[in-house]
Amino acid sequence: MAEDFSVLVLASDLGIDARSLLTRSDEIDEEENWQDCAQYLGDEDFSDLDLLQFFTLQGLDKSGNRIFRIVGKYFPARVVSAERLKKYIFQKIINECPEGPYSLVYMHSTVQKDDNSPGITILRWIYEDLPSDIKDRLQVVYFVHPGLRSRLVIATLGRLLLSGGLYWKIKYVSRLQYLWDEIKKGEVEIPDFVKNHDNVLEHRPLTDYGIEPDPFQLTEVQSSSFSLNRYESRWVS
Numbered sequence: 001m002a003e004d005f006s007v008l009v010l011a012s013d014l015g016i017d018a019r020s021l022l023t024r025s026d027e028i029d030e031e032e033n034w035q036d037c038a039q040y041l042g043d044e045d046f047s048d049l050d051l052l053q054f055f056t057l058q059g060l061d062k063s064g065n066r067i068f069r070i071v072g073k074y075f076p077a078r079v080v081s082a083e084r085l086k087k088y089i090f091q092k093i094i095n096e097c098p099e100g101p102y103s104l105v106y107m108h109s110t111v112q113k114d115d116n117s118p119g120i121t122i123l124r125w126i127y128e129d130l131p132s133d134i135k136d137r138l139q140v141v142y143f144v145h146p147g148l149r150s151r152l153v154i155a156t157l158g159r160l161l162l163s164g165g166l167y168w169k170i171k172y173v174s175r176l177q178y179l180w181d182e183i184k185k186g187e188v189e190i191p192d193f194v195k196n197h198d199n200v201l202e203h204r205p206l207t208d209y210g211i212e213p214d215p216f217q218l219t220e221v222q223s224s225s226f227s228l229n230r231y232e233s234r235w236v237s
Helices: 023-037 047-052 082-094 118-131 132-137 149-160 194-204 205-209 224-237
Strands: 055-060 064-069 101-107 138-144 169-173
Touching: 055 082, 055 149, 082 118, 118 149, 132 138
Parallel strands: 064 101, 101 138, 138 169
Antiparallel strands: 055 064
């Protein structure tokens, strides 16, 4: 026996907007997204954070995505609360890149865990609490100079602490030369200390794995073999 079904016929001359009946779920989604946005919009002054330049809008990557540059070393994790950081990030995105795809270039160079890192759990909380539209528009996260510790944390705990959408968007960039494969030079400003750190990694590749081959720079200390030989000859005599 055929199942019962019904057909809704809307006459075009009755002056009824069919969208109110056929796309109600889409309108609900838009309304929820707006409600999510409204809770972050306010009159709070973020000029002090703007001066730090740790989260700035730059140019475009080669895929046509707008770029937000994040410089980890510039972020004062000890004095900025997670709630204020979340509001600041949201307002920057919604005001400076309200539509279209975007990417993040995160520079982890010389970041100190206690001073510059808010922690992976806070970052996850911020990301998950953002409106779905902003999360969907994020295309890729270029993680510059990740270091061994960051790789291990993300590899072991990333799938648990980060949503699948964010986890698979992370792309490690161990050297600046590889960043230029994704972004044209000049589209994103590279601080001098990031360039210097890149040079250190280029000449000391083991530093990538947390191994410093010459931590005390003994190779730069003048050899004392001459003076030892001089005193040795006196002792023999």
